[in-house]
Amino acid sequence: MSRIAILGAGAWGTAITLALARRGNHDLTLWAHSAALADQLIETGENLPYLPGFTLPADVQVTSDLLRAIFEADIIVSVTPSAHLRSTMEKIAPVLTRNQIIVCASKGLEEGTFLRVTQVIASVTDNPCGVLSGPSFAQEVAAGQPTACVIASQSQTTALAVQRDFSSASLRLYTNDDVAGVELGGSLKNVIALASGVIHGLGMGHNTSAALITRGIAEITRLAVACGGRRQTLAGLSGIGDLVLTCTGSLSRNRSVGIELGKGRKLPDILAGMNGKVAEGVHSTTAALGLAARYDVEMPIAEQMDAVLHNGKSPRDAIKDLMSRPGREE
Numbered sequence: 001m002s003r004i005a006i007l008g009a010g011a012w013g014t015a016i017t018l019a020l021a022r023r024g025n026h027d028l029t030l031w032a033h034s035a036a037l038a039d040q041l042i043e044t045g046e047n048l049p050y051l052p053g054f055t056l057p058a059d060v061q062v063t064s065d066l067l068r069a070i071f072e073a074d075i076i077v078s079v080t081p082s083a084h085l086r087s088t089m090e091k092i093a094p095v096l097t098r099n100q101i102i103v104c105a106s107k108g109l110e111e112g113t114f115l116r117v118t119q120v121i122a123s124v125t126d127n128p129c130g131v132l133s134g135p136s137f138a139q140e141v142a143a144g145q146p147t148a149c150v151i152a153s154q155s156q157t158t159a160l161a162v163q164r165d166f167s168s169a170s171l172r173l174y175t176n177d178d179v180a181g182v183e184l185g186g187s188l189k190n191v192i193a194l195a196s197g198v199i200h201g202l203g204m205g206h207n208t209s210a211a212l213i214t215r216g217i218a219e220i221t222r223l224a225v226a227c228g229g230r231r232q233t234l235a236g237l238s239g240i241g242d243l244v245l246t247c248t249g250s251l252s253r254n255r256s257v258g259i260e261l262g263k264g265r266k267l268p269d270i271l272a273g274m275n276g277k278v279a280e281g282v283h284s285t286t287a288a289l290g291l292a293a294r295y296d297v298e299m300p301i302a303e304q305m306d307a308v309l310h311n312g313k314s315p316r317d318a319i320k321d322l323m324s325r326p327g328r329e330e
Contacts (some may be wrong), residue, residue, distance in 0.1 A: 010051075073097075118130070192243060194279075254281040261309075
């Protein structure tokens with residue numbers, strides 16, 4: 001039996017908890033940043049704000065005490081939004097023991113530093129670390145629908161330990177040592193998913209969507225390879241698999257935000273209506289462009305998406321500018 005702490009009681013953190021509980025043979029603790037949410041989860045067993053319709057088993061411990069949550073945990077799964085990852089790690093770092101494994105299940109880049117999530121963790125603690133990524137809507141994982149993901153770590157021992165403890169009849173994990181490729185695939189696909197939603201919101205068709213997804217994976221791959229990732233990783237679950245899901249699935253938050261932008265709504269109004277839920281692509285777009293500038297990588301889709309998000313550019317003008325770029329070889 002492993003003791004596993006899940007930090008973050010949003011939809012994805014709750015879904016991971018349910019998947020691990022379904023697998024069995026674990027001692028699970030779910031940490032909620034909000035004491036009110038923790039109390040509601042304890043009282044009803046249902047995450048009404050973020051993942052209604054699913055009940056946590058009674059033996060899952062729920063707490064808003066961060067240090068209590070990680071006490072004696074073998075594996076700590078961080079599912080906090082990327083914007084809050086560093087502060088969360090800094091709070092737990094002084095009490096971590098050497099052998100506690102940290103698995104980051106968030107997808108994003110740190111604004112300002114442009115660091116990947118495992119790089120943020122490594123800057124705070126020396127604990128063994130991995131990243132969990134792949135095509136995985138929280139609602140479907142919570143429902144036990146077959147899902148395949150990747151656990152990437154530079155330590156094979158760490159990756160194999162997480163693969164062993166997380167894999168079940170409904171969740172299949174593959175290991176990978178290409179941490180940069182896996183992380184950047186998971187982070188950058190959110191930017192392309194925003195653009196995919198814009199296309200849908202503008203009423204454009206399948207041709208446009210297919211072109212965007214295809215050129216999107218090319219754009220993501222260029223940057224990932226420049227950062228040390230492997231091209232073949234981006235052809236796998238954490239690359240094109242996650243990209244296709246997030247660009248086409250109706251459960252995608254990033255795509256949903258893009259749809260509303262395409263319909264002409266303003267970003268602050270869209271975000272205000274999400275009731276605390278996070279669309280990581282909104283933050284990742286600017287960070288992705290900062291990272292691309294550092295490595296002199298061209299990212300035209302991300303550039304246009306950033307202009308729409310943060311500079312008030314018309315979505316139709318953004319599409320027009322993408323289509324009128326000078327011709328080039330594929």
